[in-house]
Amino acid sequence: MSITAQLCDSVKLPGGGALVNGFALESRDGSCRALLRNGHELEVYDLRELLANERAPKAVFPLPWPGWGHGVHSVSPDGTFAVFSGQRSVRAVDTSGETLWEYRHDCWGPEVGHPHTGDEQEVCRGLEHGSCRVSDDGRLVWAHVVAEPVPGDWQERWVVLDAHDGRELGWLPLDSAASGSNHLSHPDGVHMGLSIGMGQDGILLYWARWDGEELTGWDVxxxxxxxxxxxxxxxxxxxxVEHYGADVRLHALDGTVIAEREPEPAGDEDDDADDEDDDEAYWDYGCGFVDADTVIASTADSDGCPQRARHWLLDAHTLRVRGVIxxxxxxxxxxxxPLGDGTWLTYDDRSETLNRWAQAAAPGAR
Incomplete structure (x- = not known):
């Protein structure tokens, strides 16, 4: 079944691809903000206003380490401070760039025990990084960091910090060797998810909660x-989504699988039926809730044929395929x-255009 999309908004936005295929989109309580790097600054926009071509940012934060181009950062719900995931610390700053607090940790650089010059702006070799996230109530900061309690004893940790002063409230050891990570807040305001990418070694996934006294975590x-x-x-x-795109799954919070769906082939009539690669499809990483009842997911039959990529709508409760868009x-x-409000974003690299879409109303519908 074919489902027609309707264009809701469109804006030319160089660098806007990070909102679709990166971690520059931060969602809280049904609203979305764009966190876009511009030179030595992080600019914060209301997504709806940005799509309406309002180019004035809501807030601007000077980057604490202009030469550090990695890490996933976060901004407080009220927009008064940002928390940056650095190579050797997590730092909270206000819009003037003043440091509110800093949580020091060991270096993400891959050479164990390598020396530093003492210059805080020094960037060590390697692309490895962590991530951080301000909780939706603005009271906590969750951060993925690295520690070396004794020389040669490398350990990654998931820490919870007081957002007011950076004080460590608790931490969990992680069995990971990250190339990067990102956080995902659960809308219940209690649970936090952490996804850790380890390159060819795969993905690790954790959930945790802080009850005010104890940090409890579990992996799935x-x-x-x-x-x-x-x-x-x-x-x-x-x-x-399975690391290599074999299936999409809906899980309960403890990891129990509720539903799963393997990818659908494109099935174009003009394709060469004798080319067995044409029948191979896999889910891409872009997958999520369009709304409470609908999931959107994308497939690509091969990296060499991007024109054969498809976006699919699935039932959010069973993951049954409703149709191709x-x-x-x-x-x-x-x-x-997807934005969770019935719409989703795509980005056209050729025209540098960010588009927001919704499912078109059926003919005759009111």
């Missing part, structure tokens, strides 16, 4: 290799980012 790995993609306020669980502007071959 059990030999699995899954990417945490999304969660919705109407669902107690979460969505994952047809765009009025022609094929959309990029990633997709």
């Amino acid at each position: 790995n059990e030999g699995l290799d899954r990417i945490l993609t999304d969660v919705h306020a109407a669902h107690s669980g979460f969505l994952t 047809t765009y009025p502007t022609g094929p959309v071959d990029g990633d997709v980012r």
Whole structure:
């Protein structure tokens, strides 16, 4: 079944691809903010206003380490401070760039025990990094960091900090060797998810909660290799995609699989039926809740044929395929980012355009 998309908003936005295929989109309580790096600054926009071509940011934060281009950062719900995930610390700053607090940790650089010059702006070799997230009530900061309690004893940790002063409230050891990570807040305001990418060694996925006194965490790995993609306020669980795109799954919060769906082939009539690669499809990493009842997911049959990528709508409770999306502007071959409010984003790299879409109303519908 073909489902027609309707274009809601469109804006030319160089660098806007990070909102779709990166970690520059921060969602809280049904609203979304764009966190876009511009030179030596992090600019914060209301997504709706940005799509309406309002180019004045809500807040601007000077980067504490202009030469450090990695890490996933976060901004407080009220927009008064940002927390940056650095190579050797997590730092909270206000809009003037003044440091509010700093939580020091060991270096993400891959050479164990390598020396530093003492210059805080020094960036050590390697692309490895952590991430941080301000809780939705603005009281906590969750951060993925690295520690070396004794020389040669490398350990990654998940720490919870007081957002007011950076004081460590608790931490959990992680069995990971990260290339990078990202956090995902559960809309219940209690639980936090952490997805850790380890390159060719796969993915690790954790959930945790802080009850005010104790940090409790659990992993949902059990030999699995899954990417945490999304969660919705109407669902107690979460969505994952298998590392190599074999399936999409809906999980309960303890990791129990509620539903799963393997990818559908594109099935174009003009394709060469004798080319067995044409029948191979896999889910991309762009997958999430369009709304409480609908999931969007994307497939690509091969990296060499991006024009054959497809976006699919699935039932959010069973992951049954509802249909493939047809765009009025022609094929959309990029990633997709759902917003949870009935719409989703795509980004056209050629025109540097960010688009927001919704499912078109059926003919005759009011």
